[in-house]
Amino acid sequence: MEEKKRSSFSGKIGFVMAAAGSAVGLGNIWRFPYLTAEYGGGIFLLVYLILVVTFGFALMIAEIAIGRKTGKSAIEAFSNLNPKWGFLGKLTSAVPIIIFPYYCVIGGWVTKYITVFITGQTQAAAGSEYFSNFIGQETEPILWLALFIFATLIIVIFGVEKGVEKASKVMMPILVILSVAVASFVVFRPEAREGLRFYLMPDFSKFSSKTVLGAMGQLFYSLSLAMGIMITYGSYMRKEVHLEKSVKQIEVFDFGIAFLAGLMIIPAVFAFGSGDDLQAGAGLMFVVLPKVFANMSLGGVLGAVFFILVFFAALTSAISLMETIVSILMDRFRWKRSVSCIIVALWGILIGIPSSLGYGVWSNVQPLGFSILDFFDFISNSVLMPIVAFLTCIFVGYVIKPKAVIDEVELNGKFSRKRIFQIFIQYIAPIFIILILLSSIANSMGWWKI
Numbered sequence: 368m369e370e371k372k373r374s375s376f377s378g379k380i381g382f383v384m385a386a387a388g389s390a391v392g393l394g395n396i397w398r399f400p401y402l403t404a405e406y407g408g409g410i411f412l413l414v415y416l417i418l419v420v421t422f423g424f425a426l427m428i429a430e431i432a433i434g435r436k437t438g439k440s441a442i443e444a445f446s447n448l449n450p451k452w453g454f455l456g457k458l459t460s461a462v463p464i465i466i467f468p469y470y471c472v473i474g475g476w477v478t479k480y481i482t483v484f485i486t487g488q489t490q491a492a493a494g495s496e497y498f499s500n501f502i503g504q505e506t507e508p509i510l511w512l513a514l515f516i517f518a519t520l521i522i523v524i525f526g527v528e529k530g531v532e533k534a535s536k537v538m539m540p541i542l543v544i545l546s547v548a549v550a551s552f553v554v555f556r557p558e559a560r561e562g563l564r565f566y567l568m569p570d571f572s573k574f575s576s577k578t579v580l581g582a583m584g585q586l587f588y589s590l591s592l593a594m595g596i597m598i599t600y601g602s603y604m605r606k607e608v609h610l611e612k613s614v615k616q617i618e619v620f621d622f623g624i625a626f627l628a629g630l631m632i633i634p635a636v637f638a639f640g641s642g643d644d645l646q647a648g649a650g651l652m653f654v655v656l657p658k659v660f661a662n663m664s665l666g667g668v669l670g671a672v673f674f675i676l677v678f679f680a681a682l683t684s685a686i687s688l689m690e691t692i693v694s695i696l697m698d699r700f701r702w703k704r705s706v707s708c709i710i711v712a713l714w715g716i717l718i719g720i721p722s723s724l725g726y727g728v729w730s731n732v733q734p735l736g737f738s739i740l741d742f743f744d745f746i747s748n749s750v751l752m753p754i755v756a757f758l759t760c761i762f763v764g765y766v767i768k769p770k771a772v773i774d775e776v777e778l779n780g781k782f783s784r785k786r787i788f789q790i791f792i793q794y795i796a797p798i799f800i801i802l803i804l805l806s807s808i809a810n811s812m813g814w815w816k817i
């Protein structure tokens with residue numbers, strides 16, 4: 368039987384925008400700034416940049432090449448290249464399936480915050496209990512979750528070119544413009560000086576193994592690696608598109624937006640908040656920033672613009688998650704796109720509900736001592752992703768051999784960082800990934816603090 372032709376992105380820009388849309392997400396805007404603050408400012412920024420162009424580069428090249436070579440989503444791509452490695456396809460596919468529901472819960476919070484600022488409730492949002500009261504409710508956060516999933520569904524149902532690509536081509540440029548606008552507004556204020564110095568001048572005395580491990584953990588998540596997304600998007604990439612150049616562009620996008628987010632948030636918090644606010648971790652975006660906005664003239668407008676930007680970032684990432692799962696279902700069960708989309712949406716709502724309730728009525732349900740949402744986050748980011756990344760390195764480095772990937776990249780042009788790719792994928796990355804895995808498990812379980 369002849370296979371139906373696989374959908375594809377229309378060309379280079381479409382591919383880069385969609386992949387960058389996946390990479391740029393909550394990880395860049397919310398997680399990156401607080402990690403940077405926690406791990407010593409400029410030094411973290413520097414280490415992160417080095418990791419992006421080495422580790423991140425090698426793994427992203429490998430995943431996209433695997434996808435394009437096989438024309439399959441993760442579930443079949445590995446077994447297609449080596450039948451004994453089918454298990455890695457299954458493991459990889461589990462990651463987006465776990466992440467999607469809780470990512471959308473947070474997407475729902477972001478959507479709610481747009482309306483909070485647009486309707487002028489800036490002062491209320493700055494109250495210290497506002498956020499925890501909101502997420503602790505039973506129905507409201509779930510309605511926002513459903514709305515966010517619905518928005519994702521509408522786009523993914525239109526398919527790769529007319530849905531995912533079109534939406535990314537519109538949203539990504541807007542996101543860049545809004546980020547530059549908000550960052551310049553903050554940077555040119557005199558109060559921003561101190562924060563800028565902290566952020567931009569690396570202080571080498573703050574360097575430690577912690578800095579590297581923190582940056583590595585952030586790297587996979589932020590570049591959407593080790594979850595089959597880049598394999599799926601690679602499978603939609605045309606053979607004429609230059610793979611290495613595209614990867615470089617995706618990295619510029621991802622690092623660029625993370626960098627701008629740091630510029631927006633770190634000086635603002637220095638100037639308008641207290642130094643301690645930088646340690647606010649995960650709550651930074653929903654708890655501390657509203658306080659910062661409430662203290663600024665034009666803060667309401669800025670808050671609304673900021674959350675719209677975050678919304679676009681989160682939506683394009685959620686789209687990539689849904690698309691990846693949909694493509695797995697379509698490859699595996701030969702289901703139609705629309706049916707697969709609806710099933711994934713229902714899954715998102717069904718499993719998202721406990722994550723949401725975990726902050727309210729179900730707060731006493733604490734698997735391994737985590738809230739339900741954090742538990743899913745822990746299993747996917749701290750356990751499964753490093754394992755998948757490690758096995759992917761072994762698979763490429765020793766099973767299909769780096770040459771298989773290099774040949775795919777060289778289909779149209781030179782692979783200029785071939786050596787870096789080879790050394791990282793075979794030697795350096797696997798060793799480091801094992802270290803992160805051990806440290807992140809130990810950290811989360813409270814066995815020891817790195």
Ligand code: PHE
Binds near residue numbers: 392596684687
């Ligand atoms: N890369 C995305 C970000 O930085 C995170 C993400 C994770 C996206 C999982 C899709 C899937 O937020």
